[in-house]
Amino acid sequence: MKNMSIRSVFALVLPLAATLLAAPLPALSAEEDAPLVETPDLPPPPVNLKPSVEVDGAYVVLGDLFEGVTKYADKPVAYAPEPGKRTVFDARWLQSVARSYGVMWQPVGQYEKVTVTRASQVIDQAQIAQEIHAALADHNVGPSADVVFNTRNLQLYVPSKAEARVGVSNLSYDEHSGRFVADVEAPVGAPDAQRVRVSGRVYTTTSIPVFKRNIAKGETIKESDVELITLRESEVRDDTVGSAEDLIGKTPKKMVRAGTPVRDAEVERPLRIAKGALVTLVLQTPQMTLTTQGKAMENGAHGDTIRVQNVRSKTIVLGTVSDNNMVSVSQNAETPASALLTN
Incomplete structure (x- = not known):
């Protein structure tokens, strides 16, 4: 090795270096490639109190009270008021509920509140009276009778999605006095139906004719002037005109106001002949x-029998008013033809 020359070393190292340079670099992961950025904690959405709310079910949920609640929004926290009624939740109770469910809300003052109203349908007094009337049919109460309750503005409230039908039970009726007592409920047969005991009186009614407008003295009454109204029989006098036919064609003796019951003595048939007037006496036979x-010795309307004096003979005869200033007489023992002849 000592004797190895520099040239020999380069001969060994250079091929190894070339191999290493030619190999690909390992890929960086996405985490290694992306810059490191710290994500700050986002503040929770603001929560606001709802001053008033209408609920449709049997419970009040957390989201009914607080706007902006996401968690536990559908959690029931109280019973809803009865249909047609309302409940007020004060600041102390609301703060307790908010704390229990981790809602970030604090009352600004002690007078903060939420008013919860239950959605409902109203069954009015007229509908209740209709059902009582139907139940009274078994007691011979006619369809024109008037049902009057002792309680004014009687109403029932049912849930908004319930069937607004009224049931009548335990009905007691006195035919002599017309008084009744009964239990009513709505919706019929529902476990949570609203039930109330009612009492009242039944009045028999009748239809009578009245004028649509003021009718002046001497004005002839036409069919278009008359309409029918319904009154309790106890409010109608015995001498009240009972049918339109008894008014049409007649005339008031004095002005009668519209909508007022008319008494028999207030109307009469229009005079065709006035007392003292000169008339034509007519005797007609087949020959x-x-x-x-x-x-004329007295007033007379069409069809009236009046006394008439022959102007020349001074004989008094009976005749029937047939037209204006015309009286028809018939020949008989009391009225011979000679009574019409002039002397």
Whole structure:
């Protein structure tokens, strides 16, 4: 080795160096290739209190109270109020819930709160009365009867997605006084149905004609002037006109206001003949027609029988008002044809 020349050493080293230089370099991994950057911790999203909220189910969940909650948002934290009612959660209770579920929220003041309302459908008094009325059919209560509750503004509330049907049970009815007591519930048959005991009275009703507009004295009443309204029978006087036919063609003795029940004494048939007026007396038979002038002794409407005095003979006869200033008489023992003849 000592005797080896420099030329011999280079002869051995150079081929080895060439081989090493020709070999590929090992590839760097992605982690080795990428620069090292520190990722800062992102702050949690802000959480805000919802001052008011409407819920549709039986529970209040965490996300109903706090806006921005991601974890446990669907976690029930309280029972929802009954349909149609509301519950208020104060700052102390809200802070306790937030702490229990790791929600980063603190009340600004002691008066912070959340008002939770339960979504619902309203069953009004008219619908309840309709069901009571249907149940009273078994007690011979007619369809025109009026059901009146002792409680004003009676209402039932049911969940917004429930079927808004009313059930009636334990109905008690006194036919003499018209009073009733019953239990109603909605939704019918539901375990959480709202139940309430109701009481009231049934009034029989009737339809009577009234005027659509004010009708003046002497004005002839037309069919288009009349309409029917429904009143309790106890509110209708015995002398009230009961049908439109009894008004049409007549005239008021004085002005009658629209919508007011009309009494029999307030209307009359239009006068065709006034007392003291000169009229034509007519006697008609198959063989002849006799006419003469007379003087009306009383007022007369169409179809009325009135007394008329023959102007010339002064004989008084009975006749029927047939037209304006015309009275028809018939020949009989009391009214012979000679009574119409002038002297």
